Amino acid sequence: MHAWPASEVPALPGQGRDLRIHDTATGGLVTLDPGPVARIYVCGITPYDATHIGHAATYNAFDLVQRVWLDTKRQVHYVQNVTDVDDPLLERAQRDGLDWAALAEKETALFREDMTALRMLPPRQYIGAVEAIPGIVPLVERLRDMGAAYELEGDVYFSVESDPHFGKVSGLDAAAMRLLSAERGGDPDRPGKKNPLDPMLWMAAREGEPSWDGASLGRGRPGWHIECVAIALDHLGMGFDIQGGGSDLAFPHHEMGASHAQALTGEFPMAKAYVHAGMVALDGEKMSKSKGNLVFVSKLRRDGVDPAAIRLALLAHHYRADWEWTDQVLRDAVARLGRWRAAVSRPDGPPAEALVQEIREALADDLDAPAALIAVDRWTARQEQSGGTDEGAPGVVSRAVDALLGVAL
Known part of the structure; x- marks a missing residue:
């Protein structure tokens, strides 16, 4: 699967300093020193609908991470997935009478267009779950063969008790985990599981649903978490610098993924920092596909909104904050x-x-993008009030805003 074209990042004199960022696993700020190549994995979309502002806010946060690292003169190895087969996609396709694969390709193409318009730097590898299946099957077999997974009516589950570090990403207790598991795609009440929290690694083929050859696992399709683990380990290896996504992925997705990887390799941790972006609301509720309260990037673009203004609207809020999209937020950005x-x-x-x-x-x-915006505002105010005599200054500002904030002036 291909990503989207990269916008040019202007070169700036000097260089920035190492990134200090909030790590969900420790609950505090950590300073990352990645070495010459910084490694980051960001969980991608399930493409059953168009890119909304909540998506854009998340990918904007990790685009800033890339830009900070590039400004330290490092290379960045960025990997992102597409969950192009999953229950929500299949349910939407059935509801609308569409072919699930065609729906996934259509929405993934629109996502690429939105990311290009917003000047999000593309990943080096952009991998769909379907194309990752040949790498997923051996991992599930290994987990089963080493006793970290078990079969239940043809399905294969991971045993969370096989990872002594389980729970260290989210820091949640078992009761909170069980509630979130039920809300976010798990099946804690299924009879026969060793632990209610055990997540599915391989789903045996269901009638009327797509399935693939799983070798000794039988025909089926992969679970959600093992998909990202296979892709991350294949392209980045263990101990990469940042695992990123929205705050709703801390549990179960990032918790389970870390345990899968740690059980497979015997190494800890999977990522040096788990970084999560806040949620965006509309009319008082979290913006989500399931609720349908969405503001689509593509719709804003069709209505003539400059993508640079959309990006400034995102940058006006700290990436970890939960905030609400309003018409006034967009007017202020314009x-x-x-x-x-x-x-x-x-x-x-x-x-x-x-x-x-x-x-x-x-x-x-x-x-702290809001602080960066305020700094540019101050320079702009001085320019408006009294101008200046530095002939190169406007060009310096323009290049800096483009390189560091991704906004083309």
Whole structure:
């Protein structure tokens, strides 16, 4: 599966500092020192509907991570998946009388268009669950053969008790885990499971549903968590720098994925930091496909909204915060974009070197994009009030905003 085209990242003088970011597993800030190649895995979409603002906010956060690392003169090895076979996709296809594979391809193509418009840097590998199945099957077989998995009526489940570190990603107790498991795709009440929290690794073929050859597992399809584990281990290996996604993935998805990988390899941890973006609400409720309370990026673009304004609307909120999308949020972003573009269109302006450093410092400090925006606002205000004599300053600001914030002025 191919990703989307990369926008050029302007080169800036000097370099930024190492990223300090919140790690869900420890509950505090950690400073990452990735070495010459920073490694990041971000969980992708289940493509049964278009990209909404909640998606965009999550991918914007991890785009900033890439930009901070690139500014430290590192390479970035970024991997993202597409869950292109799963219950929600199959249910939507059946509801609408569509072929599930065609629906997945259509929505994945639209996601690529949205990411391109928003200037999100693409992953090096963009892998669908279906194409990962040949790598998933041997992992499930290994877990079964080593006693970390078991069969139940043809399905294969992972035993959470096989990983002594289970629970260290989310920090939740068993009762909270059980509630979330039921809400987020698990089946804690299924009779016969060794532990209610045990997640499915391989689902035996069901009538009327797609299935693949699972060798000794029989025909079926993979569970949700093992999909990402197979892709991450294949392309990044253990101990990569960041496992990322929305905060609703901390449990069960990232918790279970970490345990799968740790049981398979005997190594800990799977990722050095588990980084989670907040949820975006609309009309007082979390924006989600299941509720249908969505603001689609593609719809905003069709209505003539500049993608740079959409991105500024996202950047105005700290990535870890839960926030609400409103018409006023978008109006504020459109106005800010207009002021910034007017300011950099002038032939000269106030010196900009300190501003570049302010943006760098804000982003290196747990991706504090709102602080970076305020710093650009201050430079813009000085430009509006008295201008300046530095002929290169507007160009410096324009390149810095593009390189570090992904906003083309």
